[in-house]
Amino acid sequence: MIGQGGWKAFFLDRSWYPLEGKFGIMPMVWASAAMMLGAVLLAVPLGIASAIFIRFYAPKAIAQSYRLMLNLLAGIPSVVYGLWGLTVLVPLIARWQQPGASLLAAILVLTLMILPTVALTSFSALAAVPKDILAGAAALGITRKGQIISVALPAARNGILGGTLLAMARALGETMAVLMVSGNVVQYPTGLFEPVRSLTANIALEMAYATDQHRAGLFASGLLLTLLVLVLAWLAARYQERNTYG
Amino acid sequence: MNRLEQAGPYTLGDIKAGQPCCVPVPHITVRDLSVAYDQQTVLNGVSLDIYKGCITALIGPSGCGKTSFLSTLNRLTDLCPSAQIGGNIFFDGQDILHDAVDILSLRRRIGMIFQKPNPFPLSIRRNLDLPLREHGVGNRAMRDEKIETALRDVGLWDEVKDRMDRSALSLSGGQQQRLCIARALVLEPEILLMDEPCSALDPISSTVVEELICRLQGRYTVIIVTHNLAQARRVANYAAFFWMQEQVGKLIEFGKCQNLFEAPTHELTAAYLSGTKG
Amino acid sequence: MADRLFSLLIWATAGLVVVTLFWVLGDVVIKGLSHLSWSFLLDAPRDAGRGGGIGPILVSTLLILLVALGVSIPLGLGVAVWLSEFSPRSSHKGRSFGAAIRLTLDALAGVPSIVYGLFGNAFFSIFLGLGFSILSGGLTLACMVLPIFIRTCEAGLSAVNDDWRRGAAALGMTRTSAIWYILLPSASPAIAAGLALGIGRATAETAALIFTSGYVDRMPGSLMDSGRALAVHIYDLSMNVTGGDPAAYASAFILITLIIILNALAQTFTDHWFRKRIYAS
Numbered sequence: 070m071i072g073q074g075g076w077k078a079f080f081l082d083r084s085w086y087p088l089e090g091k092f093g094i095m096p097m098v099w100a101s102a103a104m105m106l107g108a109v110l111l112a113v114p115l116g117i118a119s120a121i122f123i124r125f126y127a128p129k130a131i132a133q134s135y136r137l138m139l140n141l142l143a144g145i146p147s148v149v150y151g152l153w154g155l156t157v158l159v160p161l162i163a164r165w166q167q168p169g170a171s172l173l174a175a176i177l178v179l180t181l182m183i184l185p186t187v188a189l190t191s192f193s194a195l196a197a198v199p200k201d202i203l204a205g206a207a208a209l210g211i212t213r214k215g216q217i218i219s220v221a222l223p224a225a226r227n228g229i230l231g232g233t234l235l236a237m238a239r240a241l242g243e244t245m246a247v248l249m250v251s252g253n254v255v256q257y258p259t260g261l262f263e264p265v266r267s268l269t270a271n272i273a274l275e276m277a278y279a280t281d282q283h284r285a286g287l288f289a290s291g292l293l294l295t296l297l298v299l300v301l302a303w304l305a306a307r308y309q310e311r312n313t314y315g
Numbered sequence: 316m317n318r319l320e321q322a323g324p325y326t327l328g329d330i331k332a333g334q335p336c337c338v339p340v341p342h343i344t345v346r347d348l349s350v351a352y353d354q355q356t357v358l359n360g361v362s363l364d365i366y367k368g369c370i371t372a373l374i375g376p377s378g379c380g381k382t383s384f385l386s387t388l389n390r391l392t393d394l395c396p397s398a399q400i401g402g403n404i405f406f407d408g409q410d411i412l413h414d415a416v417d418i419l420s421l422r423r424r425i426g427m428i429f430q431k432p433n434p435f436p437l438s439i440r441r442n443l444d445l446p447l448r449e450h451g452v453g454n455r456a457m458r459d460e461k462i463e464t465a466l467r468d469v470g471l472w473d474e475v476k477d478r479m480d481r482s483a484l485s486l487s488g489g490q491q492q493r494l495c496i497a498r499a500l501v502l503e504p505e506i507l508l509m510d511e512p513c514s515a516l517d518p519i520s521s522t523v524v525e526e527l528i529c530r531l532q533g534r535y536t537v538i539i540v541t542h543n544l545a546q547a548r549r550v551a552n553y554a555a556f557f558w559m560q561e562q563v564g565k566l567i568e569f570g571k572c573q574n575l576f577e578a579p580t581h582e583l584t585a586a587y588l589s590g591t592k593g
Numbered sequence: 594m595a596d597r598l599f600s601l602l603i604w605a606t607a608g609l610v611v612v613t614l615f616w617v618l619g620d621v622v623i624k625g626l627s628h629l630s631w632s633f634l635l636d637a638p639r640d641a642g643r644g645g646g647i648g649p650i651l652v653s654t655l656l657i658l659l660v661a662l663g664v665s666i667p668l669g670l671g672v673a674v675w676l677s678e679f680s681p682r683s684s685h686k687g688r689s690f691g692a693a694i695r696l697t698l699d700a701l702a703g704v705p706s707i708v709y710g711l712f713g714n715a716f717f718s719i720f721l722g723l724g725f726s727i728l729s730g731g732l733t734l735a736c737m738v739l740p741i742f743i744r745t746c747e748a749g750l751s752a753v754n755d756d757w758r759r760g761a762a763a764l765g766m767t768r769t770s771a772i773w774y775i776l777l778p779s780a781s782p783a784i785a786a787g788l789a790l791g792i793g794r795a796t797a798e799t800a801a802l803i804f805t806s807g808y809v810d811r812m813p814g815s816l817m818d819s820g821r822a823l824a825v826h827i828y829d830l831s832m833n834v835t836g837g838d839p840a841a842y843a844s845a846f847i848l849i850t851l852i853i854i855l856n857a858l859a860q861t862f863t864d865h866w867f868r869k870r871i872y873a874s
Contacts, residue, residue: 118606146797148827149845153617214599242705244800269707291708302703422765433756435775446764
């Protein structure tokens with residue numbers, strides 16, 4: 070596979086891709102990137118807020134159940150998210166703006182999927198910040214909000230960053246859910262409501278009928294994806310190492 | 316944590332006392348032993364005889380290689396790939412460092428007690444049962460008998476006989492250490508190596524374990540590393556004094572405990588024992 | 594004042610997340626239950642799945658899982674034990690070797706599932722000639738599950754108190770006995786967690802199976818037959834079959850229930866097998 074893929078990698082640049090004209094995979098690459106960034110933009114604030122909630126605001130019982138819930142969310146298979154997205158989200162979006170199956174749908178579903186990861190890793194990072202530091206801040210008369218924003222978050226910065234990178238890797242690699250809700254039209258993502266096709270969905274859809282060269286191209290795009298994900302994972306590991314606490 | 320706290324003073328219960336005197340027949344002979352880790356020598360040129368049935372104390376400040384010395388005797392240094400051992404250790408007619416020796420049976424005959432009690436996270440019964448099974452004692456009745464004997468030896472039988480299936484980790488520190496000694500004794504070894512067995516225990520447990528060690532004299536050969544000079548005096552028949560010279564541990568003086576403490580021949584020994592040095 | 598606003602914001606976010614979860618799960622439960630029945634669980638799919646049930650599909654799913662676990666559990670435990678007990682840790686070379694392996698495992702764990710599907714297709718289905726089969730799907734899933742499982746088990750084993758290893762050695766116990774009777778049982782919580790993670794991933798997997806175990810929704814006759822996993826069935830029903838939604842929801846409900854059951858089983862299995870006689874103080 071790698072041999073074949075690597076050899077044919079040349080062809081990616083030379084636009085032999087039978088579907089579009091030149092640079093066939095670029096629309097898909099942009100679509101994947103757009104989905105991932107959109108999801109991260111939504112999930113990270115929500116995830117960090119959840120983590121803050123569990124660590125600082127929720128009473129013990131609620132915190133436990135919330136964490137359980139996040140674990141539950143994390144365990145739901147991607148097809149089920151896709152199913153729900155397809156049957157609930159897409160028609161909802163369609164009412165606002167046709168056709169419904171769109172970049173926005175993909176972003177929303179991905180957000181749901183990576184939210185638990187971001188929340189749970191951020192929580193670990195926050196929980197590892199020693200109570201003494203916060204006590205010190207309190208003694209200086211800093212408000213709860215101030216303690217969290219100015220002391221806890223910076224201290225947990227590396228852990229949170231690591232978690233975010235992992236979530237990005239997950240978003241990039243997600244296939245089924247985005248396949249089901251994004252519309253799968255090969256075009257550049259020009260607007261939130263446009264249907265697009267991600268790199269992963271492309272592989273999944275075309276493998277079934279791809280012939281030699283086409284197959285090789287799909288393998289090559291898979292390789293590209295893997296490389297991107299590996300880089301993100303490596304960065305994430307680096308940041309986790311640098312984590313000041315825990 | 317669920318601890319078996321004893322309300323009253325610790326007792327050893329019935330223990331078979333060993334013969335009061337020990338025979339000056341060498342059980343282990345060490346010749347010119349040297350130990351190095353990762354090219355760093357920690358012990359050099361150690362030669363001494365360990366006498367059968369006697370308690371030999373290894374004394375001296377930290378870092379002189381006493382623990383390393385102990386670890387070579389049962390080849391526990393094998394666990395550390397960077398360890399380089401030189402010299403000879405003769406036991407039962409064989410050089411255990413160079414001849415083809417069955418390590419597993421060597422370690423049955425030479426048992427070891429560690430500084431920090433390390434009972435396995437299993438029930439009390441299984442802690443003692445497992446080594447027996449490992450060394451081929453198949454008969455359940457025989458194993459039970461050996462277990463009871465060992466527990467009586469260390470004075471734990473009455474304390475734990477009704478709780479044999481409870482976790483060993485629920486015992487107190489002193490009881491855990493006695494359990495570890497029982498675990499070594501259950502294999503009926505000839506020699507017991509003890510690396511500061513009382514240093515992690517409270518004073519009362521420490522006394523109990525010390526008494527236990529005293530009563531092992533005659534039946535077992537014991538080599539005990541200790542920082543507690545008073546303990547060495549109380550417990551040992553022979554003493555070996557180690558000291559650091561040029562960053563390497565060396566054996567300075569060895570002899571009958573009484574003689575060493577009262578009339579040391581080497582000036583370093585005198586200085587250490589009087590508290591001037593170390 | 595800003596403080597109150599902030600905490601309001603935080604509570605609101607938490608509320609949002611909870612609402613969304615209940616929305617999704619609620620939908621699955623409600624829409625799923627309405628289509629659910631005993632015959633659904635046992636019958637074969639009719640009318641492209643709109644009618645009938647998921648019987649053969651459940652069988653295929655379980656068979657694929659069995660293959661995946663049957664390969665990854667022994668192999669994973671073996672490698673984890675090898676990594677933590679037998680690769681030299683005290684030398685610098687040994688430590689960096691171990692670190693390199695861990696890094697590789699972490700990297701492999703992050704690879705997208707579709708890429709595993711591609712690999713599985715190229716290697717198991719085509720190169721090894723297994724075609725679209727349960728065996729091929731199961732082996733591909735094993736590849737996916739192994740890195741996480743090995744990593745979790747190895748972390749658990751490394752964390753076990755070194756004192757016990759030395760104690761066991763001093764008692765003249767063989768390495769194998771020490772591992773089997775003491776170390777593995779002590780690490781069993783980590784092993785259980787790894788197992789649960791692996792099972793969760795495997796059962797939920799769709800993309801890796803589409804090209805390796807196939808689409809056929811008949812009752813499989815052997816491991817070499819093609820079989821459709823539950824997750825794949827949900828995908829097919831919702832994307833390719835108009836009016837397949839009710840059945841899809843019911844299948845989704847079953848799938849989630851299956852994952853929960855398997856997780857619980859993993860926990861009790863590891864507990865029973867390893868922790869039978871182990872205590873943690």
